[in-house]
Amino acid sequence: MEPINVVTGVAVPLERSAVDTDQIIPAEFLKRVTKTGFEDALFFRWRQDSEFVLNREPYNALGPTDSPILVAGPDFGTGSSREHAVWALRDYGFRAVLSHRFGDIFRGNAGKQGLLAAQLSEVDIETIWLIIDAEPGVAASVDLTTKTVTVGKSVFPFEIDDYTRWRLLEGLDDIGLTLRDEPAITAFEARREAWRPTTLPAR
Amino acid sequence: MTTPRTLAEKVWAAHLVAKGEDGKPDLIYIDLHLVHEVTSPQAFDGLRKEGRPVRRPDLTIATEDHNTPTLAIDKPIADLTSRLQIQTLRDNAAEFGIRLHSLGDIEQGIVHVVGPQLGLTQPGITVVCGDSHTSTHGAFGAMALGIGTSEVEHVLATQTLPLAPFKTMAVTVEGELRPGVTAKDIILAVIAQIGANGGQGYVLEYRGSAIRALSMEGRMTICNMSIEAGARAGMVAPDQITYDYLQGRAHAPRGTDWDDALAYWNTLASDDDAAFDAEVFLDANTLEPFVTWGTNPGQGVSLSDRVPSPTSFADPNDRAGAERALEYMDLDAGTRMKDIRVDAVFMGSCTNSRIEDLRAFASIIKGQTKAENVRVMVVPGSARVRLEAEAEGIDKIVEEFGAEWRFAGCSMCLGMNPDQLAPGERCASTSNRNFEGRQGKGGRTHLVSPLVAAATAIRGTLSSPWDLENSPMNPINKVGA
Numbered sequence: 001m002e003p004i005n006v007v008t009g010v011a012v013p014l015e016r017s018a019v020d021t022d023q024i025i026p027a028e029f030l031k032r033v034t035k036t037g038f039e040d041a042l043f044f045r046w047r048q049d050s051e052f053v054l055n056r057e058p059y060n061a062l063g064p065t066d067s068p069i070l071v072a073g074p075d076f077g078t079g080s081s082r083e084h085a086v087w088a089l090r091d092y093g094f095r096a097v098l099s100h101r102f103g104d105i106f107r108g109n110a111g112k113q114g115l116l117a118a119q120l121s122e123v124d125i126e127t128i129w130l131i132i133d134a135e136p137g138v139a140a141s142v143d144l145t146t147k148t149v150t151v152g153k154s155v156f157p158f159e160i161d162d163y164t165r166w167r168l169l170e171g172l173d174d175i176g177l178t179l180r181d182e183p184a185i186t187a188f189e190a191r192r193e194a195w196r197p198t199t200l201p202a203r
Numbered sequence: 204m205t206t207p208r209t210l211a212e213k214v215w216a217a218h219l220v221a222k223g224e225d226g227k228p229d230l231i232y233i234d235l236h237l238v239h240e241v242t243s244p245q246a247f248d249g250l251r252k253e254g255r256p257v258r259r260p261d262l263t264i265a266t267e268d269h270n271t272p273t274l275a276i277d278k279p280i281a282d283l284t285s286r287l288q289i290q291t292l293r294d295n296a297a298e299f300g301i302r303l304h305s306l307g308d309i310e311q312g313i314v315h316v317v318g319p320q321l322g323l324t325q326p327g328i329t330v331v332c333g334d335s336h337t338s339t340h341g342a343f344g345a346m347a348l349g350i351g352t353s354e355v356e357h358v359l360a361t362q363t364l365p366l367a368p369f370k371t372m373a374v375t376v377e378g379e380l381r382p383g384v385t386a387k388d389i390i391l392a393v394i395a396q397i398g399a400n401g402g403q404g405y406v407l408e409y410r411g412s413a414i415r416a417l418s419m420e421g422r423m424t425i426c427n428m429s430i431e432a433g434a435r436a437g438m439v440a441p442d443q444i445t446y447d448y449l450q451g452r453a454h455a456p457r458g459t460d461w462d463d464a465l466a467y468w469n470t471l472a473s474d475d476d477a478a479f480d481a482e483v484f485l486d487a488n489t490l491e492p493f494v495t496w497g498t499n500p501g502q503g504v505s506l507s508d509r510v511p512s513p514t515s516f517a518d519p520n521d522r523a524g525a526e527r528a529l530e531y532m533d534l535d536a537g538t539r540m541k542d543i544r545v546d547a548v549f550m551g552s553c554t555n556s557r558i559e560d561l562r563a564f565a566s567i568i569k570g571q572t573k574a575e576n577v578r579v580m581v582v583p584g585s586a587r588v589r590l591e592a593e594a595e596g597i598d599k600i601v602e603e604f605g606a607e608w609r610f611a612g613c614s615m616c617l618g619m620n621p622d623q624l625a626p627g628e629r630c631a632s633t634s635n636r637n638f639e640g641r642q643g644k645g646g647r648t649h650l651v652s653p654l655v656a657a658a659t660a661i662r663g664t665l666s667s668p669w670d671l672e673n674s675p676m677n678p679i680n681k682v683g684a
């Protein structure tokens with residue numbers, strides 16, 4: 001995983017609340033067995049609508065190198081556990097998502113895939129939307145070291161849990177980290193009760 | 204003296220491999236890992252790339268459910284991407300030595316039906332699956348968590364997960380349900396009360412006399428939908444009903460193991476003076492059949508109620524959400540819920556596809572004919588449930604009613620297989636999600652109980668058994684009433 005320090009890109013307003021993962025990526029795209037190439041699936045249903053934000057100027061011209069930053073309403077990423085939601089956002093180019101609240105599983109998935117999920121107050125999100133409305137295409141940056149978002153000239157604080165922040169800053173892989181605790185896992189297994197269920201042998 | 208603890212805290216403590224320090228999360232041991240075809244291919248791929256084995260194939264089990272067809276299961280799967288995904292699971296299971304129940308096998312079915320049916324889901328264990336409705340297994344007093352694909356890979360490799368701490372919420376449901384009111388109505392009412400995100404960060408513990416009176420199937424229905432309140436998990440303390448359900452199942456402990464297990468299980472219930480971070484109460488006595496009108500599971504009302512007006516919501520987000528939902532659902536505020544016509548009824552999903560759910564549905568439709576122009580699909584949760592139902596003649600009742608009797612799988616719950624709504628079609632569904640397009644592009648979903656699904660299939664409009672002239676559940680037909 002690439003370490004993240006500061007994400008700089010165009011702020012994209014998604015002025016909707018409770019955007020569930022079925023909306024981020026509908027189920028028909030979950031049949032793939034690859035982990036990349038989901039950019040076309042992102043917000044697939046809504047993208048059929050020419051008024052949808054990603055179809056409007058100046059956002060329709062964004063490419064992955066513009067590192068767009070999504071500014072979403074509260075309860076972003078609720079619902080299904082599909083990590084594909086994070087992959088689709090990432091493949092499209094998003095490096096950070098700002099919201100007042102995230103679905104728990106989505107937030108966990110994001111942290112593992114290097115997508116920065118920054119939690120801001122509801123007022124700050126609305127203020128950012130106003131700034132974007134006044135100046136569409138405005139550049140923003142999300143600074144993980146100072147835990148601040150800058151949009152135009154305004155600066156807002158955000159929350160992220162310390163552990164995820166540390167892992168993102170260091171670009172650390174979770175499994176590698178856990179395997180450092182391997183002796184503790186083996187010790188735990190040695191004291192596990194004999195009656196606990198096993199799937200093998202099949203009975 | 205030890206500090207009083209909740210059920211969730213006890214299970215957590217018993218699985219602590221390493222305490223997280225300096226903001227690191229706790230490392231928790233996983234007793235049971237359920238795997239299906241959709242969220243696992245990329246996880247196995249990750250293992251392969253790193254040259255890592257599956258640490259505990261004996262604590263892992265896989266089944267095919269999300270993509271599987273519910274007709275002609277002996278033919279190759281027509282949809283090539285579905286076929287590839289299922290073939291990928293078969294290859295991965297063979298390569299990594301994981302037990303797999305494939306299409307055609309008696310234990311094949313929805314992953315959350317399979318675990319309990321095999322007796323693998325037990326009190327006090329930790330269960331994970333790359334599926335948000337893993338919360339179902341909490342009905343046994345297990346800590347059951349839905350996880351993402353990276354976490355699936357993590358559990359395959361290490362049999363543990365680093366997990367952030369949780370808060371606890373007691374959801375107390377007291378009283379006695381009236382005939383015709385079910386576990387599904389309880390959970391829809393709870394979600395409407397606390398909101399589709401009201402449970403965020405919490406493990407919910409369902410308690411109170413109405414919960415204690417429920418069967419395991421009913422408790423599973425409730426825990427299943429905990430995720431629809433945004434919760435991390437849902438749990439019910441184990442009791443005699445749990446033990447009776449488990450005893451004798453293939454993987455339940457036996458002999459002295461059973462005695463040891465039972466002694467432990469009896470220590471799991473929350474201590475009397477344990478403190479919860481939040482509490483919610485619901486009166487079961489006054490509860491009515493419940494149904495959703497919107498596009499998230501928190502947007503529900505009693506069936507006897509009307510479609511609410513967006514202006515009735517104080518919170519601007521809720522108001523905007525309601526406006527959008529009514530537009531998508533093509534409903535006008537003020538319409539009586541019972542006047543809403545449906546095109547389809549879906550009886551199935553991990554919320555309501557166990558034998559008891561099918562029996563409830565069959566008890567209402569028996570000897571009746573479905574409403575014209577309503578398509579009714581009944582999909583058992585597993586091949587075993589299907590056979591059990593057939594042994595009881597439920598398939599005949601379903602077919603004589605004019606409904607379709609299908610093979611097991613997720614089916615129209617999410618429409619990854621051909622079972623989908625057409626754009627604009629309206630469905631009364633016993634599943635758990637009424638999101639836009641969930642059951643097919645442009646499809647409209649009303650979440651209901653199996654009893655409401657059955658009555659709706661008879662009348663063609665959203666209905667409960669209370670609306671059926673001949674139903675013993677109709678209060679006016681009650682003997683002596």
Ligand code: SF4
Pocket residue numbers: 268269313314315334336552553554612613616617634635
């Ligand atoms: S039945 Fe529906 S909710 Fe349950 S596991 Fe399958 S797709 Fe998910």
